Amino acid sequence: MSEIIGYILICIGLAFDFFGVLGLVRLPDVYNRLQAATKCVTFGTAGILAGVFVMEGYSSMGLKPIICIIFILLTAPVSAHAIARAAHRAKIKLTDKTIVDKYEEDKELY
Amino acid sequence: MKLETKSRIAVFIISFIAYFVITQIGKFDWQELIVGIIISLITTIVTGDILIKTERKFKFSRILYTILYIFQLLWEIIKANIHVAYLVLHPKLPIKPGIVKIRTDLKKDSSLTMLANSITLTPGTLTIDVNKEEGVLYVHWIDIKSIDIDKATDIIGGRFEKTIKEIFE
Numbered sequence: 001m002s003e004i005i006g007y008i009l010i011c012i013g014l015a016f017d018f019f020g021v022l023g024l025v026r027l028p029d030v031y032n033r034l035q036a037a038t039k040c041v042t043f044g045t046a047g048i049l050a051g052v053f054v055m056e057g058y059s060s061m062g063l064k065p066i067i068c069i070i071f072i073l074l075t076a077p078v079s080a081h082a083i084a085r086a087a088h089r090a091k092i093k094l095t096d097k098t099i100v101d102k103y104e105e106d107k108e109l110y
Numbered sequence: 111m112k113l114e115t116k117s118r119i120a121v122f123i124i125s126f127i128a129y130f131v132i133t134q135i136g137k138f139d140w141q142e143l144i145v146g147i148i149i150s151l152i153t154t155i156v157t158g159d160i161l162i163k164t165e166r167k168f169k170f171s172r173i174l175y176t177i178l179y180i181f182q183l184l185w186e187i188i189k190a191n192i193h194v195a196y197l198v199l200h201p202k203l204p205i206k207p208g209i210v211k212i213r214t215d216l217k218k219d220s221s222l223t224m225l226a227n228s229i230t231l232t233p234g235t236l237t238i239d240v241n242k243e244e245g246v247l248y249v250h251w252i253d254i255k256s257i258d259i260d261k262a263t264d265i266i267g268g269r270f271e272k273t274i275k276e277i278f279e
Contacts, residue, residue, distance in 0.1 A: 016191050023198040031250045032207055035236050036194050042231065043191045063131050077230035077237075078223075084238045084250060100208040100257050103238060103248045 006055030013047025016040045028095035030087045038080040045072055113165055118158035126150040164218070175276040182273060183228060190233040197252065206254050209238060212247050212263040214271060221278035228270045235266055 023036025049065035049072075056062030088103060129146040197205060216222050219242075226237040226247065234252040241247075249266055256262050 016195070019191070019195040019198050023194055026198055026203065027205070028203075029207075031209075031236065031238075032205065032252055035234070035250070035252050036198060038230060038236065039187070039190045039194050043187055060133075060137065067128060067131060073231075074227070077227040080230055081226060081237050081239075084236055088238060094209070095207060097205060098208050099206055099254050100210060102211040103209045106211075106248075 002054050002057070006051040006053075009051030009054060010048050013044045013049075013051060015044070016047060017044030020044060028097065030092055031084055031094065034080050034084055038076055042072055042076045113162060114159050117160070117162035118154050121158045121161050122150050122154045124161075125153045163220075172277055175273055179270070179273045179277060182270070183231065186228070186232040186269065190231060193233040205252050207250065207252050208254050208257075209248055209250050210254065210257060210262045210266075211259055212249055212267050213259060214245050214247055214263075214267055216245070216271065216275060216279065217242075218278060221274050224274050224278065225267065225270060228274070229266060232266075232269065 017040065020036050020040025023040060024033050027033050027036055046069045049069050053062050053065045056065075094101060126146060129149060130143075133142050133146065197203065214222070214225060216225055222240055222242065226240060229235050229237045229247070229249060236250040236252075237247055238250050239248045247267070249262075251262075251266070255265060
């Protein structure tokens with residue numbers, strides 16, 4: 001039973017990883033791509049790790065994924081934020097569909 | 111007890127538990143245990159004083175709010191993923207991106223970090239920068255609903271700000 005649940009979780013994780021990669025290809029600029037990459041890849045990888053945990057149970061191999069999930073949830077948003085800020089400071093243009101850029105207007109702040 | 115000592119003890123316990131869970135579950139070995147204690151001590155000496163910065167009293171409601179926050183965050187993460195999947199699979203890419211400004215009342219580094227991380231993991235938003243003095247966050251929004259600062263604050267930050275305030279401040 002736990003094996004079936006584990007496989008289902010791993011499949012869900014893989015599906016969301018796939019959507020994240022698809023977003024990386026289809027969306028227009030750095031910032032939008034980061035959105036897809038951060039959200040879907042975080043959740044997808046967490047799903048795969050949770051599946052491994054369900055299949056292995058409370059053993060030495062089963063608890064490592066839990067630690068990995070905590071670290072991924074804490075660090076992935078930070079790295080995305082760092083990349084986005086660095087991209088904006090390096091004057092990488094936003095896509096043409098962009099409506100507003102308040103960060104550009106307050107540029108004297110940095 | 112001094113604050114720095116408390117912080118060092120907390121760091122030691124956390125790093126030792128992390129080491130213990132990674133290496134020791136299922137088998138027990140004195141060598142590994144001693145190496146774990148030595149490594150935790152090194153971690154404590156090098157980075158021990160940065161975990162806790164301000165003193166707070168223990169409150170039971172904080173634990174309840176932490177549990178509430180975890181479930182809230184999980185729900186928002188699932189919604190965010192379905193939202194991105196919808197955007198990516200839609201043939202016309204219905205996006206309306208831009209960078210908006212939102213206000214926040216949070217003052218401490220830890221709570222601002224948690225708010226920024228939560229915003230990044232929730233539907234359609236990605237924190238780009240924080241201005242701590244003015245209490246302003248710059249957020250990239252993939253599907254803008256409002257440019258107005260108050261409305262944007264309500265939609266983006268309002269979900270988490272109250273819970274995080276209860277937990278960290």
